[in-house]
Structures are given as structure tokens and as C-alpha cells.
Amino acid sequence: MQRVLIIGGGAAGMSAASWIRRLSPDMKVTVLESTQMVSHAPCGVPYFLEGLFDDPNLFMTYEPSFFIEKRGIDLRINTRVKELNIKDRHVTVEIKDKVESIDYDYLILATGSVPITVKNDGTERVYFVHHPAHASELRKALWSLNKIAVIGGGILGIETAEALSVKGKKVVLIHRGKYPLNRMVDEDISSFFLPKMISEIDLRLGEAVLEVRDKGRLVITDKGEYKVDGTVIAIGVRPNSDLVKGQLKLGVYDSIVTNEKMETSEKGVFAAGDVAQSFNLITKQSDWVPYAPVANKMGFVAAFNVSGIEKKFPGVVGTMITKYRETLVGKVGLTSAEATRYNFKIKEALVKHKTRARYYPGSKDIWVKLIANEKDSRILGVEIVGQEEVLGRLDVLAEAIMKGATVEDLFFMENAYLPAVARVWDPLVLAARKIYAGD
Amino acid sequence: MQRVLIIGGGAAGMSAASWIRRLSPDMKVTVLESTQMVSHAPCGVPYFLEGLFDDPNLFMTYEPSFFIEKRGIDLRINTRVKELNIKDRHVTVEIKDKVESIDYDYLILATGSVPITVKNDGTERVYFVHHPAHASELRKALWSLNKIAVIGGGILGIETAEALSVKGKKVVLIHRGKYPLNRMVDEDISSFFLPKMISEIDLRLGEAVLEVRDKGRLVITDKGEYKVDGTVIAIGVRPNSDLVKGQLKLGVYDSIVTNEKMETSEKGVFAAGDVAQSFNLITKQSDWVPYAPVANKMGFVAAFNVSGIEKKFPGVVGTMITKYRETLVGKVGLTSAEATRYNFKIKEALVKHKTRARYYPGSKDIWVKLIANEKDSRILGVEIVGQEEVLGRLDVLAEAIMKGATVEDLFFMENAYLPAVARVWDPLVLAARKIYAGD
Ligand SMILES: Cc1cc2nc3c(=O)[nH]c(=O)nc-3n(C[C@H](O)[C@H](O)[C@H](O)COP(=O)(O)OP(=O)(O)OC[C@H]3O[C@@H](n4cnc5c(N)ncnc54)[C@H](O)[C@@H]3O)c2cc1C
Ligand SMILES: Cc1cc2nc3c(=O)[nH]c(=O)nc-3n(C[C@H](O)[C@H](O)[C@H](O)COP(=O)(O)OP(=O)(O)OC[C@H]3O[C@@H](n4cnc5c(N)ncnc54)[C@H](O)[C@@H]3O)c2cc1C
Numbered sequence: 065m066q067r068v069l070i071i072g073g074g075a076a077g078m079s080a081a082s083w084i085r086r087l088s089p090d091m092k093v094t095v096l097e098s099t100q101m102v103s104h105a106p107c108g109v110p111y112f113l114e115g116l117f118d119d120p121n122l123f124m125t126y127e128p129s130f131f132i133e134k135r136g137i138d139l140r141i142n143t144r145v146k147e148l149n150i151k152d153r154h155v156t157v158e159i160k161d162k163v164e165s166i167d168y169d170y171l172i173l174a175t176g177s178v179p180i181t182v183k184n185d186g187t188e189r190v191y192f193v194h195h196p197a198h199a200s201e202l203r204k205a206l207w208s209l210n211k212i213a214v215i216g217g218g219i220l221g222i223e224t225a226e227a228l229s230v231k232g233k234k235v236v237l238i239h240r241g242k243y244p245l246n247r248m249v250d251e252d253i254s255s256f257f258l259p260k261m262i263s264e265i266d267l268r269l270g271e272a273v274l275e276v277r278d279k280g281r282l283v284i285t286d287k288g289e290y291k292v293d294g295t296v297i298a299i300g301v302r303p304n305s306d307l308v309k310g311q312l313k314l315g316v317y318d319s320i321v322t323n324e325k326m327e328t329s330e331k332g333v334f335a336a337g338d339v340a341q342s343f344n345l346i347t348k349q350s351d352w353v354p355y356a357p358v359a360n361k362m363g364f365v366a367a368f369n370v371s372g373i374e375k376k377f378p379g380v381v382g383t384m385i386t387k388y389r390e391t392l393v394g395k396v397g398l399t400s401a402e403a404t405r406y407n408f409k410i411k412e413a414l415v416k417h418k419t420r421a422r423y424y425p426g427s428k429d430i431w432v433k434l435i436a437n438e439k440d441s442r443i444l445g446v447e448i449v450g451q452e453e454v455l456g457r458l459d460v461l462a463e464a465i466m467k468g469a470t471v472e473d474l475f476f477m478e479n480a481y482l483p484a485v486a487r488v489w490d491p492l493v494l495a496a497r498k499i500y501a502g503d
Numbered sequence: 504m505q506r507v508l509i510i511g512g513g514a515a516g517m518s519a520a521s522w523i524r525r526l527s528p529d530m531k532v533t534v535l536e537s538t539q540m541v542s543h544a545p546c547g548v549p550y551f552l553e554g555l556f557d558d559p560n561l562f563m564t565y566e567p568s569f570f571i572e573k574r575g576i577d578l579r580i581n582t583r584v585k586e587l588n589i590k591d592r593h594v595t596v597e598i599k600d601k602v603e604s605i606d607y608d609y610l611i612l613a614t615g616s617v618p619i620t621v622k623n624d625g626t627e628r629v630y631f632v633h634h635p636a637h638a639s640e641l642r643k644a645l646w647s648l649n650k651i652a653v654i655g656g657g658i659l660g661i662e663t664a665e666a667l668s669v670k671g672k673k674v675v676l677i678h679r680g681k682y683p684l685n686r687m688v689d690e691d692i693s694s695f696f697l698p699k700m701i702s703e704i705d706l707r708l709g710e711a712v713l714e715v716r717d718k719g720r721l722v723i724t725d726k727g728e729y730k731v732d733g734t735v736i737a738i739g740v741r742p743n744s745d746l747v748k749g750q751l752k753l754g755v756y757d758s759i760v761t762n763e764k765m766e767t768s769e770k771g772v773f774a775a776g777d778v779a780q781s782f783n784l785i786t787k788q789s790d791w792v793p794y795a796p797v798a799n800k801m802g803f804v805a806a807f808n809v810s811g812i813e814k815k816f817p818g819v820v821g822t823m824i825t826k827y828r829e830t831l832v833g834k835v836g837l838t839s840a841e842a843t844r845y846n847f848k849i850k851e852a853l854v855k856h857k858t859r860a861r862y863y864p865g866s867k868d869i870w871v872k873l874i875a876n877e878k879d880s881r882i883l884g885v886e887i888v889g890q891e892e893v894l895g896r897l898d899v900l901a902e903a904i905m906k907g908a909t910v911e912d913l914f915f916m917e918n919a920y921l922p923a924v925a926r927v928w929d930p931l932v933l934a935a936r937k938i939y940a941g942d
């Protein structure tokens with residue numbers, strides 16, 4: 065019997081495990097997960113901090129017993145892999161205090177990502193918003209504080225700051241970039257969500273944190289210092305690939321390099337999810353996109369290939385979405401800053417529109433910025449800010465860009481129109497028209 | 504100076520007029536519109552009947568004076584074209600009581616559609632929900648009645664019945680089809696919106712109206728008769744092409760045949776909007792899609808070609824959306840019944856899902872039915888029922904189908920995910936997965 069070993073029981077790992085059991089009933093599938101949670105959703109942690117729900121079991125799609133009893137997976141929670149010997153097909157695991165050794169025929173690395181930290185003198189009151197397994201503890205700690213520094217104005221920092229501010233905390237958000245979400249949208253777009261943030265959060269922009277002292281109670285930046293009750297470090301994550309350093313080929317930010325089948329430089333060894341590198345379909349370069357839908361699909365692809373059915377992960381375009389209060393902010397593909405950095409000559413259009421017909425109650429503002437390649441009018445990216453129907457419009461562009469659509473294609477998309485939920489000239493179509501026809 | 508004459512000042516006509524003025528400042532553009540309204544939105548009439556707004560000027564994107572003064576269009580409202588002599592490039596118009604004659608170099612027919620009626624003995628209390636120019640009158644009449652028969656269970660009938668029922672009227676909806684919206688979605692899908700309709704409206708399904716008597720107060724069907732205070736006939740529309748019968752080539756339901764440039768069988772004569780035929784990209788056959796986004800884009804294409812800049816209308820896939828109360832119902836492409844009728848061998852998947860993460864408040868049900876070609880897995884259609892984010896998901900499919908996407912493409916679409924507005928396995932992706940991977 066062939067033995068498949070999966071390290072990490074998150075989105076990618078459990079997606080892979082379930083599919084292999086389905087496709088290959090004869091294979092033995094073992095999953096090693098260092099926490100007590102599997103098939104969990106880190107994406108929910110900010111909303112848990114906000115108090116939108118209280119039951120930490122809701123973080124899990126299924127509980128461990130489901131995978132063991134219903135899906136026949138040899139799932140071992142609270143089991144951390146300490147060492148990995150790829151060539152010898154062998155791992156050393158730590159279960160509570162015991163150390164054990166496991167062999168395998170196929171390996172899937174699905175260890176996710178780990179938070180990046182800043183210099184500090186102790187972590188007593190330094191927090192990271194990361195694994196749902198630690199969410200209850202984290203919430204208890206943060207809710208007991210009054211004034212909290214959040215370091216980082218990316219998706220994670222913004223979602224954390226929002227949650228804490230809604231809970232009545234005094235939040236100082238310190239961000240090195242010129243504006244929040246600057247790795248997600250262009251500066252012109254930030255003006256559509258910034259005022260609301262500024263009204264609720266003490267935003268310190270263009271300010272770099274040098275170190276955190278007093279075990280989390282003092283944040284020193286290049287412009288001053290902040291005395292707080294505790295500090296959340298939310299400056300980003302990196303691939304959790306330390307276990308395989310020196311054993312497998314690593315790429316962007318040390319993510320694990322794979323082919324389209326999610327197979328690494330070592331035959332029979334796969335990587336999926338946040339730990340794996342991916343290929344950007346627009347820039348035609350390696351990329352790293354640590355988001356849940358990608359992780360799930362990579363796990364799916366790895367499972368099929370382990371089971372001997374060829375499936376290929378086609379690559380990524382870089383879809384992101386977050387929200388601040390009522391306002392959703394998202395992008396697909398390249399911002400104009402990114403496109404320029406990748407040496408594209410671009411055409412772009414910015415449209416401010418409404419989400420419903422003039423005469424229909426409840427209409428909201430929506431902004432769409434569309435970026436296209438000057439030469440062939442291929443769409444390179446979109447940025448959208450609005451309060452409803454942002455998700456679907458992002459997905460339209462994800463599909464469009466992945467299918468190589470031009471602004472002409474997007475203009476002629478036969479969009480749905482109902483006054484209660486749309487404008488007859490959809491903002492996507494208008495943005496495409498601006499580039500396609502000059503207005 | 505070249506003279507462009509446009510008949511009809513609706514979506515298609517005014518879109519064309521505005522673009523020609525922009526592209527060809529030297530051309531004289533005359534628009535003849537039989538009512539007092541232009542660039543109007545018939546789509547808003549049901550919501551006006553419901554009482555969601557009261558100002559009929561809101562039906563117009565711009566008022567006539569704007570087009571005359573700001574855009575330099577020779578716009579003549581309250582001016583009906585009585586006769587049209589295509590060969591001689593000449594029309595006879597009726598302005599109030601006067602009759603006048605106008606010559607032209609280019610003609611754009613944008614006369615829209617007209618309601619289909621049933622046999623009746625007088626129309627005193629027989630109503631049609633059609634042109635916004637008559638909406639105030641119509642509303643006054645309908646609001647004064649108590650029990651109203653609505654004939655037709657398509658989009659128009661459903662939207663009208665909803666409006667009147669919300670206004671407290673007793674509505675009997677008589678529909679020949681087996682279930683409402685049967686030309687839009689398959690029967691299995693109807694169970695997701697039918698119960699709510701049945702609880703509020705006296706629905707008579709599978710019943711054909713033979714005639715309306717008593718000038719609107721008695722409806723005779725093949726199963727019985729209904730005494731009511733008035734009757735709304737909403738069984739559909741047909742292309743308003745009577746003016747050109749015998750002069751231009753007509754196609755599906757007598758819509759005007761054009762090429763991709765929207766030019767009819769007669770050089771220099773164009774047709775756009777509800778009066779024009781279109782080409783279905785899935786069935787590769789002529790089709791007729793009388794919806795506003797299509798009308799606008801056809802007007803745009805006609806304008807460019809009249810101005811000597813070649814643009815091509817690529818064709819349609821058949822996107823539709825409506826709602827009953829909170830529930831949106833939409834489709835793109837072919838239903839499975841339609842696909843079968845067109846001799847496609849199909850694979851299909853039905854997914855019931857939620858719109859937000861398990862743990863996020865306010866999540867709603869959503870149903871997605873995906874239809875694909877068995878042979879090459881190309882997507883042929885989608886049907887969606889839900890309460891939020893239905894529009895965008897329809898547009899994803901409009902774009903996907905127009906770009907020839909397969910279920911594999913849709914599965915690997917890098918969808919946006921945020922727990923507040925989505926599921927990590929989006930229902931579209933799940934539906935695609937069901938066909939692509941069997942689950
Ligand atoms: C707070 C937060 C919010 C987010 N919000 C969103 C969002 O809104 N939308 C979105 O698309 N994405 C979001 N993401 C990203 C998303 O959660 C990840 O992309 C996704 O979880 C990646 O799945 P994965 O399986 O690769 O890794 P993970 O889900 O991180 O799972 C990896 C697992 O491996 C285990 N593990 C690691 N090392 C070992 C070891 N040595 N031995 C045993 N087990 C090990 C870990 O305990 C972990 O359970 C968010 C992430 C965070 C942290
Ligand atoms: C009640 C209702 C609800 C609708 N809801 C939706 C919806 O939610 N979504 C959607 O996409 N579509 C909807 N539609 C369809 C949409 O309104 C039409 O597709 C669109 O208006 C077509 O534009 P058009 O310019 O071709 O025709 P129209 O907008 O109908 O304009 C044609 C114009 O030509 C004029 N005209 C006709 N004959 C003559 C003549 N002989 N001389 C001078 N003028 C003439 C008419 O007065 C009219 O103003 C709805 C339609 C109705 C009636």
C-alpha cells in the first residue's frame with residue numbers, strides 16, 4: 065500500500081487529503097498537523113476578534129473526527145514535524161513530548177505561511193493574527209487591553225485595526241507605506257477609503273517601525289515612539305518552508321518551486337498552498353499568492369497528480385479583496401504601479417459610478433480602475449472599491465484576464481442588468497469603454 | 504453636410520445619437536421620438552408601480568433639453584414616424600396634427616419593441632407595462648383598482664405582479680407555462696423562488712388565457728374565468744419593425760436582420776436595440792435579445808460605423824436577470840432545456856451554497872446550475888438564484904462563455920475571497936468542479 069504523507073492540515077493539506085482518499089481508496093493518507101485544528105479558516109480570525117462570532121469550532125469546515133471517521137484519513141493533530149529528510153523519504157515528528165519517525169512514498173508539503181516579525185525585546189505583549197488555533201487566547205489578551213499598536217497597513221493590518229476599533233479599542237496603525245493597502249491598489253484609489261479610516265483610527269503613514277520594546281508596550285519608529293498596552297505585528301507572512309531549506313528548490317520569498325502538477329524539484333514530493341510558489345499569467349514570472357482559494361485548488365491539483373491523474377494548476381493573476389467597515393477594496397492582476405514596474409506600457413481608466421439605478425433606493429458608490437496593455441489592449445488589472453457587488457466584479461476580471469480578454473471583450477460582455485442591483489452601463493463596461501472608445 | 508436620421512429616442516437611439524455627434528461633429532443628427540421622453544428606462548416602470556419613486560423624470564438619463572443644447576442633437580419629441588421609404592431615403596412624420604417629410608443620408612432604426620396582446624373586446628381596463636412615458640397614467644389607473652389579473656409569468660409579469668402585490672393589490676397571475684420564468688430557468692430551479700411567490704400571489708400555472716372580456720374585467724382561460732377590476736397583459740414583446748416590413752430583411756420574430764456592423768440589408772440603413780436581430784454565440788444561430796445593455800451597445804456600434812469607424816457587435820449569449828422580492832433570478836446562455844433543444848449533449852451541476860462564511864452574519868442561500876457541453880466541456884449556460892452577489896456571478900459567466908471558457912477554466916478562476924461576502928469555494932467554482940472532477 066502506498067503511503068501519502070501530508071504536512072499541514074490547513075486548506076491545502078485537507079483539500080489534498082480528502083481528494084486522495086476519494087481518488088485512491090488504496091492509498092494510506094496521513095496528515096500531520098501541529099495544532100488541534102484542521103481545515104481551518106485563518107481568514108475568520110479578524111471577525112472573531114471583532115466579536116462577530118464566539119465559537120472557535122466555526123473556524124473549522126470539518127472537525128478532526130470527521131476526517132478520521134468519515135473520510136478514513138490517518139489524521140494526527142497536535143503533531144509537529146521537527147525534521148524532514150526528503151531523500152530518505154522520512155520525517156521525524158514531535159507528538160507532545162514523544163518523538164516518532166514516519167516513512168512515506170509521496171509527500172505533500174502544505175505548511176502554509178508564518179508571520180514576519182520586527183525586532184523586539186520579548187513577546188509578552190506582542191501579538192500575531194495568524195492561526196485560528198490561537199484565536200481564543202489572542203482575543204482574550206487583546207480585549208483586555210485599551211490602546212493597541214497595529215504594525216502594518218496591508219490586508220491583515222487593516223482587518224485587525226478595524227476589528228479592534230469596532231471593539232472600542234484605541235488603535236494606532238503604523239504603516240511604512242504612503243497609504244494603506246499600497247501593495248494592493250494605486251494611490252489614487254486610496255482616497256475612496258482613506259477618509260473613513262482616518263476618522264476612526266490613528267493612522268501613521270510613511271513611518272517605519274524600528275523595534276518594539278518593553279515586551280510590546282513601546283513602539284519605536286523612525287519618526288517617534290508610541291506607548292501602548294500591546295502591539296499586534298501584522299506586516300505580512302512568508303512561506304513556511306524552513307523544514308525543506310537546502311533539500312528542495314526554493315523561489316520567490318523562499319516559497320517552494322513546483323511544476324504545474326505542484327510537484328517540487330524532488331519526484332513524488334509536492335507542495336501546495338501558501339508554502340508553494342506560483343506562476344503569474346500576466347507577468348509570465350514566478351509569483352507568490354498566499355490566499356485561500358489558491359491554496360485549496362493547489363491542494364486539489366496535488367491530490368490528482370499523486371493519484372496518477374494529471375491535472376495542471378494554470379497559474380495566478382493575483383486576486384485580493386479586503387474591507388474596511390462597509391467598504392470593500394479589491395484588485396485582480398496588476399495595479400498601474402505594478403504594471404509599470406513590469407515594463408508594460410499601459411492605458412488606464414477610472415470610473416466612479418453607482419451600484420443601482422438612479423431611481424432605485426439604496427444605491428452606493430463604486431469605483432473601478434481598469435488597466436490595459438497599450439499595445440494589444442489586453443486587460444492587465446482592475447482595482448475596485450465599493451459597498452456591494454464588488455466580489456463578483458472582481459471575479460469577472462479574474463476570468464477575463466485568465467482568458468486573455470481585451471478591453472473590447474469586456475465592453476461587449478453581455479452584462480446582466482436589473483435596476484435594483486445594477487446600472488445599465490455597468491462600471492466595468494464603462495471602464496472598458498473609456499479605453500476602447502476614449503470615453 | 505451628411506444627415507443622420509434616428510427613429511426612436513430610447514437606449515439604442517440616444518446612445519447612437521450621442522456617439523455620432525462626438526465622432527462626427529460635421530454630421531447633422533436628427534432623432535424622432537414619438538413620446539415626450541428620451542434616453543428613458545422602461546426597466547424602472549415596475550418599481551415606479553411599486554411606489555419606490557415618484558418623479559417620472561427619473562426615468563430619463565438626460566432630459567430632451569440636454570441632448571438639444573449640450574449635445575447639439577436635432578431632437579424632436581412627440582414626433583411619430585408614420586411612413587418610411589427606405590429606397591428613397593425619406594420619412595413621413597406626424598407631429599401632433601401636422602404631417603412633415605424628412606430626407607436623410609443615413610438611417611438608424613431604434614424603434615424598440617411593442618407589447619404582444621391577447622384577444623379582447625376593448626381596452627378600457629386593459630393595461631400594458633411598457634413605455635415610461637405612460638407610467639404615471641398607468642400607475643394612477645392600477646393603484647385605483649383592487650383585484651388585478653396579470654397575464655404572463657415571464658420577467659415582466661413577475662415584476663408587475665410583485666409591484667402590485669407589494670402595493671396591497673390582490674393579484675391573480677395567469678401563466679401558460681408550467682412554472683414562472685420558464686423561458687429563463689429550468690424547472691428544478693423554480694423551486695427556489697416559487698414558494699414565496701405562491702404565498703403572496705394567486706398563481707395560476709399551466710393555464711392559457713383565451714380572451715379578455717368586459718373591457719378588462721373578465722379573463723377567460725382554458726380552465727375557467729376570473730372576474731377582476733382590470734387586467735395587465737404582460738405576455739411579452741415583439742420587435743417594433745412594422746414600419747420597414749417589406750423593405751428590409753426581417754428575421755427572428757420579425758426583428759431586423761443586420762450584419763456585425765448593425766447595418767441592415769440596405770446600405771446606409773442601420774438597426775439597433777430591441778428592433779434588431781442578433782447572433783447567438785453559443786447556438787451559432789440568429790437570436791433576439793431585447794434587453795437594455797445589448798440595446799445600448801448596438802447603438803454604440805451603429806454610431807461608429809455610421810461615422811466611418813468600423814466596430815463590430817460580436818453577438819449575444821442571452822443574459823437575463825429579474826427578482827421577486829429579495830430573491831434574484833438570472834441566467835446566462837442556455838438552460839439545460841434549451842441546450843437539449845439545440846441538440847447539445849450536456850453535463851450539468853447544481854450547487855446549493857451560502858453567500859458568506861459559516862461564521863459571518865447575514866449569510867444567504869445561493870443556487871447555481873451550470874451547464875456544459877459534454878464533448879469539450881465548454882460552458883453553455885448558468886442559472887443562479889440568490890439574494891446577494893447574483894449579478895456579478897452572472898457577469899462572470901457572460902464573460903466566460905463569450906471567451907469560450909470550459910469548466911476547467913471556471914474552476915481555476917482565481918476568485919476573490921473575503922468571509923464577509925463570499926465562500927472560499929465559490930458556488931461557481933464548486934459547480935465547475937462538480938463537472939470537471941465529478942464532485
Ligand atoms: C488573519 C488572516 C486572514 C486571512 N484572510 C484571508 C481572506 O480573507 N481571503 C483569503 O483568500 N485568504 C486569507 N488569508 C490567507 C489564507 O488563510 C491562506 O492563504 C490559507 O490559509 C493557506 O492555506 P494553507 O493550507 O496553505 O496554509 P494554512 O491554512 O496556514 O495551514 C498550514 C497548516 O500547517 C500546519 N503546520 C505548519 N508547520 C507544521 C509542521 N512543521 N508540522 C505540522 N504542521 C505544521 C499549521 O499549523 C497549519 O495548520 C488570511 C490569512 C490570515 C492569517
Ligand atoms: C417594463 C420593462 C422592464 C424592463 N426591464 C429590463 C431590465 O430589468 N433589464 C434589461 O436589461 N432590460 C429591461 N427591459 C428591456 C429594455 O427596456 C429594452 O431592451 C430597452 O429599452 C431597448 O431599448 P431600445 O432603444 O431598443 O428601445 P426603447 O427603449 O423601447 O425605445 C424605442 C423608442 O422608439 C420610439 N418609437 C417607436 N416607434 C416610433 C415611431 N414610429 N416614431 C418615433 N418614435 C418611435 C418609442 O417611443 C421609444 O421611445 C425592460 C422593458 C420593459 C418594458
